[in-house]
Amino acid sequence: xxxxxxxxxxxxxxxxxxxxxxxxxxxxxxxxxxxxxxxxxxxxxxxxxxxxxxxxxxxxxxxxxxxxxxxxxxxxxxxxxxxxxxxxxxxxxxxxxxxxxxxxxxxxxxxxxxxxxxxxxxxxxxxxxxxxxxxxxxxxxxxxxxxxxxxxxxxxxxxxxxxxxxxxxxxxxxxxxxxxxxxxxxxxxxxxxxxxxxxxxxxxxxxxxxxxxxxxxxxxxxxxxxxxxxxxxxxxxxxxxxxxxxxxxxxxxxxxxxxxxxxxxxxxxxxxxxxxxxxxxxxxxxxxxxxxxxxxxxxxxxxxxxxxxxxxxxxxxxxxxxxxxxxxxxxxxxxxxxxxxxxxxxxxxxxxxxxxxxxx
Amino acid sequence: xxxxxxxxxxxxxxxxxxxxxxxxxxxxxxxxxxxxxxxxxxxxxxxxxxxxxxxxxxxxxxxxxxxxxxxxxxxxxxxxxxxxxxxxxxxxxxxxxxxxxxxxxxxxxxxxxxxxxxxxxxxxxxxxxxxxxxxxxxxxxxxxxxxxxxxxxxxxxxxxxxxxxxxxxxxxxxxxxxxxxxxxxxxxxxxxxxxxxxxxxxxxxxxxxxxxxxxxxxxxxxxxxxxxxxxxxxxxxxxxxxxxxxxxxxxxxxxxxxxxxxxxxxxxxxxxxxxxxxxxxxxxxxxxxxxxxxxxxxxxxxxxxxxxxxxxxxxxxxxxxxxxxxxxxxxxxxxxxxxxxxxxxxxxxxxxxxxxxxxxxxxxxxxxxxxxxxxxxxxxxxxxxxxxxxxxxxxxxxxxxxxxxx
Numbered sequence: 209x210x211x212x213x214x215x216x217x218x219x220x221x222x223x224x225x226x227x228x229x230x231x232x233x234x235x236x237x238x239x240x241x242x243x244x245x246x247x248x249x250x251x252x253x254x255x256x257x258x259x260x261x262x263x264x265x266x267x268x269x270x271x272x273x274x275x276x277x278x279x280x281x282x283x284x285x286x287x288x289x290x291x292x293x294x295x296x297x298x299x300x301x302x303x304x305x306x307x308x309x310x311x312x313x314x315x316x317x318x319x320x321x322x323x324x325x326x327x328x329x330x331x332x333x334x335x336x337x338x339x340x341x342x343x344x345x346x347x348x349x350x351x352x353x354x355x356x357x358x359x360x361x362x363x364x365x366x367x368x369x370x371x372x373x374x375x376x377x378x379x380x381x382x383x384x385x386x387x388x389x390x391x392x393x394x395x396x397x398x399x400x401x402x403x404x405x406x407x408x409x410x411x412x413x414x415x416x417x418x419x420x421x422x423x424x425x426x427x428x429x430x431x432x433x434x435x436x437x438x439x440x441x442x443x444x445x446x447x448x449x450x451x452x453x454x455x456x457x458x459x460x461x462x463x464x465x466x467x468x469x470x471x472x473x474x475x476x477x478x479x480x481x482x483x484x485x486x487x488x489x490x491x492x493x494x495x496x497x498x499x500x501x502x503x504x505x506x507x508x509x510x511x512x513x514x515x516x517x518x519x520x521x522x523x524x525x526x527x528x529x530x531x532x533x534x535x536x537x538x539x540x541x542x543x544x545x546x547x548x549x550x551x552x553x554x555x556x557x558x559x560x561x562x563x564x565x566x567x568x
Numbered sequence: 569x570x571x572x573x574x575x576x577x578x579x580x581x582x583x584x585x586x587x588x589x590x591x592x593x594x595x596x597x598x599x600x601x602x603x604x605x606x607x608x609x610x611x612x613x614x615x616x617x618x619x620x621x622x623x624x625x626x627x628x629x630x631x632x633x634x635x636x637x638x639x640x641x642x643x644x645x646x647x648x649x650x651x652x653x654x655x656x657x658x659x660x661x662x663x664x665x666x667x668x669x670x671x672x673x674x675x676x677x678x679x680x681x682x683x684x685x686x687x688x689x690x691x692x693x694x695x696x697x698x699x700x701x702x703x704x705x706x707x708x709x710x711x712x713x714x715x716x717x718x719x720x721x722x723x724x725x726x727x728x729x730x731x732x733x734x735x736x737x738x739x740x741x742x743x744x745x746x747x748x749x750x751x752x753x754x755x756x757x758x759x760x761x762x763x764x765x766x767x768x769x770x771x772x773x774x775x776x777x778x779x780x781x782x783x784x785x786x787x788x789x790x791x792x793x794x795x796x797x798x799x800x801x802x803x804x805x806x807x808x809x810x811x812x813x814x815x816x817x818x819x820x821x822x823x824x825x826x827x828x829x830x831x832x833x834x835x836x837x838x839x840x841x842x843x844x845x846x847x848x849x850x851x852x853x854x855x856x857x858x859x860x861x862x863x864x865x866x867x868x869x870x871x872x873x874x875x876x877x878x879x880x881x882x883x884x885x886x887x888x889x890x891x892x893x894x895x896x897x898x899x900x901x902x903x904x905x906x907x908x909x910x911x912x913x914x915x916x917x918x919x920x921x922x923x924x925x926x927x928x929x930x931x932x933x934x935x936x937x938x939x940x941x942x943x944x945x946x947x948x949x950x951x952x953x954x955x956x957x958x959x960x961x962x963x964x965x966x967x968x969x970x971x972x973x974x
Contacts, residue, residue, distance in 0.1 A: 217716035218634055219760040225665035225749045227719075228673060229739060238738035238747065242857045253740050261740060271592040271701070273599040273606075274678035274687045281671035281678075292674075294667040294691050296735065296784045322590055337694065340616035341592075341609070342642060342658065342701060344624040349616065351592040352584060359587030384876035386694030390788040390884070418918065424879045451878045455919070457626035464620035477788050479780035479795075480851040481826050484787050484884055498617040499580040521822050522851070553881060 230291035232261050232305050248367050249324035250310060262304040264313055266322045267333060267358070267365055270298040271341065271351055279320070287313045297333045297375075299326050325366035329373060331512075332365070334358060336378040337385045339397075345450055346380035347397030347467040348496050354378055356500040357395075357508050364512065371519040371528075374512065375477070382449045390475035392525040393511055394487045395504065399448040400466040402441050403459035407433040414439075414456035422451045424553075468495045471507055473537075474526030482527050488534075490541070492548040507543075514541050533567055578610055580617040599687035605702050606686045608652035612644060623650075630657055630705050632712040635764040638722025639708055655704040656686070659711060660697035660723035662756065665749040666736045667692065676718050684711040695773065696733030696784075697723035721760075727919075728766035729759045734776035735783040743853065744778030745796030745866035746894035752776045754898055768909070769916035769925070779862065780850045786874075786885070791922050792905065793871040793885040796894070798863035801843040802852070808859035810837040823852050867893045870901070872908075873923030883923040886931075890945040907938040930957070 226234065236255035243253040246262075253261045269276075280300055284292040287309045293301050302313055314324050326332040334357060337343065339350030357376070364370055377388035378395040388394040410419075419439050420428050427445035431438060441452075441459075450461040471494070475487030490511065494503045511525070518540065519528040529537045538545045551559045584593045596613070599606035612623050628641030640658040647654035661677070677698065681687060685703035693699040703711065712722065723731035732755045735741070737748030755774050756763065762772075775786030778796040786793035813819060819839065824832045831845035832852065839859070841852075853860045870892060871885035892900060908922065911934065916925045926934045935942050944950075 214713075214717060216633075216713065218721075219764060220716055220719070220721045221757045221760055222662040222664050222721060222753070223673065223719045225668055225739075225753060228664050228668040228670050230668075233668075233739050238744065240738070240740065240742035242742055242861075244857070253742070263740070267590055268691065269590040269592045269595055270690050270692075271595050272689050272691050273595045274682050274689065275598045276595060277674050277678050277689065277691065281674040284669075284671045284674075290671040292669055292671070293736070294669075296667075296696075296733070298692065300691075321588075323588055335694065340613055340622040342624060342656070343622060344626045344642070346622045352617070355584050355587065355589055355591060355593075358589035362588040365589075382877055384878075384882075387785065387789040387874075387876050387882075389876060389882045390785065421917070422879065422919070424881075449878060453626070454878075460626075462621050467620070477782050477785040479782065479787075479847075479849045480854055481828055481849060483828075484782075486882060486884075496620045498620065499583045522826060522855070 228291070230261075230289060230303050230305075232259055233303070235259065236261075245328045245368065248330065249314070249327055251327055260305065260307070262307060262310055263327075264302045264304065264310060264317075264324060265295065265326050266300050266302070266317045266324050267326060267362075268294070268298055268300045268322070269351075269355075270333075270336065283313065283316065295326075295332075297326075297335050299333050323362055323366045325368075328368045329370045330365055330368050331358075331361055331370070331374045331376060334376045334378055334395075335386050335388070335391075337380045339380040343380055345383065345453060345462070347399050347450075347462065348380050348469050349498060350378050350380045352499055353395060353469070353501050353504055356502075356505050360505045360509055361512060364516075370512075370516050372522050372524050374515075374525070376508070382451075383454065388472075389486050390477045390484060391487050392473065392475065392515075393508055394472040394475065395508070396470045396472060398468060398470045398493060399450055399461040399463060400468070400493065401461065401463050402443045402446040402448060403450070403452055403461050405433075405439065405441065406458040407436055407438040410438045410456065410458035411436045414458055419452055419456045419459070422455045424449060424451065428452060464496070468493045469501075469504055470494075471504070471511070473511060474529050476524050476526050481522065482524070482530070485526050487526075489549050490543055492546065510541060536567065576607065576611050576614075578614040581610065581614050596688060603682075603687045604652045605656065606688055608644075608650035609656070609686065609688070609702065612646065612650045612653055615646070615649070624656075628657075630708060632708055632722065635722060636766045637725040637728045637764055640725055642702075653702065656702040657705065657708065658702065659685075659700040659708070660693060660695075660725055660731065661700060661715060662721050662723040662731050663692055663696055663698050663733070665734055665753045666739055667696075668739065677720070680711060680714045680718065684714070695723070695730050697731050722764065724763045724766075724771075726766040727768045727770050728764070728772070729762040729768075730771050730773045731763065732756050732774040732776065733784055735778050737776070737778040741778055742857070743781070743796075743850070743862055745798055745862055746776075746778065746794075746868050747896075748776040748778045748794075748796070750896060751794060751894065751898060754896060755902075758897075758902060762909075768913060770919045770921050772909075772922065780848055780869075781854065787871060788874050788884060790874055790885060791872065793874065794868050794894075794901070795871065796866065796868050797848050797891070798866045799891055800863035800865040802841050802846060802863055803861040804839060804841065805859050806838055809839045809856065812856050812859055813837045817856075819856075823855050826851055867891050870904075873921075873926055875921045875923045879919070880924050880927060883927075885923075887946045888940065890943065904938065904940070911937045 336350040377391040380397040431440035471491040472487035630641040690699035734748035734752035738744040775790035831842040870889040874885040
């Protein structure tokens with residue numbers, strides 16, 4: 209008998225979360241009392257009822273084959289009654305009720321190359337974008353730098369020896385998919401040369417008013433080039449943000465010689481103690497050096513270790529810098545201060561030092 | 569470049585298979601064992617590592633019937649070299665709230681993806697969706713069909729409502745001031761049409777954080793940031809405070825001195841909080857979870873407008889509603905959102921985020937348009953520039969009329 213054609217479903221949304229919650233969560237939903245970090249990567253939440261939920265957090269690469277996802281599922285079956293979750297920063301969390309299963313789970317994770325940690329005063333994983341794996345506008349690769357940096361700094365994931373939390377994020381271009389603009393340390397792909405306009409194709413595939421409007425510094429204007437209605441770029445006004453390329457494929461900025469990464473510091477998202485703040489420029493440009501970007505790794509490691517050696521307990525990077533002042537930050541880290549560090553977009557004056565509060 | 573066995577050589581990527589952090593190269597190679605698309609992805613990535621440039625063409629409109637979002641078109645710009653990634657589109661799948669999964673659900677997703685795509689995923693994308701990374705145009709409908717049969721749906725992309733996301737909330741966290749999972753799910757279901765069929769000037773993101781720690785970075789990444797908070801007294805267990813004192817915690821330096829409201833005093837083994845000066849920053853609670861907890865009168869603060877730098881600069885969300893009780897079905901929030909969308913859709917420019925729109929038209933004018941009264945909680949300080957667009961003024965003769973009317 210022929211199988212009846214199933215009616216096409218749309219607009220059903222995700223599965224209701226209740227279908228996936230472990231029994232201990234359903235029972236104690238909204239009735240948790242306190243939590244404790246037991247050791248790196250392991251915490252316990254205790255409910256008002258006395259029930260305990262143990263979480264084991266492991267570093268996860270974000271880019272995952274189905275084979276690894278299936279392995280996570282197997283671990284969940286073996287240790288957690290089939291339940292796990294992922295975190296907002298792309299780690300995996302196994303949700304156990306049996307304390308005795310924690311150490312065997314950790315052993316199995318580590319034996320397969322998955323470090324356990326990321327909770328509390330630690331690096332929690334590097335939020336990142338697609339890079340050369342999938343993005344048309346990437347000025348750098350994302351996963352390669354993330355792997356390289358985390359390899360070097362893995363000890364700060366697997367321990368809680370930092371003064372406070374450390375959030376590192378990477379965006380492969382200024383679109384900042386994932387909004388890295390509020391990270392303790394942000395790695396941002398940048399271009400340094402203007403777009404190369406293909407005047408023969410542009411009139412066929414680009415909307416000129418959209419291209420003109422896309423430029424934050426009004427560097428683009430309509431122009432007739434070789435008889436075709438195209439655009440020209442005032443290269444003195446161009447700061448290589450590549451938004452024009454985002455709206456017009458005929459003016460790419462990707463340039464292997466000049467693309468690279470910049471490094472930003474001091475942002476935070478949480479309201480704890482200091483209000484949220486943007487990351488500020490530390491290093492304007494480091495050339496791409498795949499596969500391991502050693503200069504980027506060294507720069508990030510230096511920032512982490514100088515902060516860790518000098519900050520007070522709980523002080524996030526931005527809070528530490530605010531206390532000691534930016535001049536001392538540049539001195540302690542050995543980073544060069546240049547004209548690029550001084551803002552020149554609108555309202556730039558608000559970031560200038562408008563007082564005599566200096567340390568000598 | 570192939571070796572003697574015909575297997576592709578990837579010397580640069582191979583360097584990223586060693587080291588203590590899990591290797592994404594190992595993940596791609598695993599998928600490539602049984603999938604040609606992933607094999608070609610590996611090859612193209614190695615080329616990118618050699619040439620220091622990406623090899624993806626700009627965009628391309630692909631999707632499933634009846635939806636305008638959820639699929640991102642992607643085409644290799646070297647398809648002769650890597651034919652299996654000539655098309656390599658991404659599908660965004662709406663994740664379950666707070667990323668909770670059963671092993672069965674994960675296996676189901678793996679079954680579907682191994683059948684129809686590269687076998688590579690992102691768990692998860694930056695907005696929060698499950699990312700199915702790489703398939704051809706002809707597989708989009710069949711994949712979508714299997715996903716919906718399994719109870720999953722696509723997420724948002726383009727100028728639409730993007731997939732809402734939330735923190736772990738009351739599922740595990742004692743600090744959750746409202747049900748973030750329920751809120752995110754409710755918003756997702758209420759706005760399915762706006763999510764799947766882009767009709768806005770640009771994207772619009774909701775992110776639900778249970779407390780001011782904001783573990784989903786909503787204040788930095790969401791157009792509408794819903795951040796849980798409380799408005800009554802912090803709950804204090806003085807016995808537990810005493811235990812922290814006895815354990816050697818330096819409450820004076822680490823907690824009292826770090827309080828931005830300067831509202832705390834430690835006297836012996838007792839902690840005093842003058843709650844009217846508490847700014848609800850969470851620091852003291854973070855530090856002493858057994859002794860302190862958010863108050864009982866809980867709800868959320870709603871902030872608006874955050875975005876990444878392009879075009880007019882980055883913004884953090886700013887206060888729109890200082891405090892609102894969070895009760896399903898959150899009708900007040902939905903009414904507010906509909907009013908905002910009406911104004912923004914009518915007057916917003918193409919690719920203008922609502923935060924940029926507000927910067928252009930003025931927050932005061934925007935508030936008037938959405939019928940929300942201005943309150944001091946919305947500003948860090950009033951304006952310090954005198955360029956006031958006065959709208960009220962007298963005409964000649966008004967004064968005389970007033971005197972007559974008195």
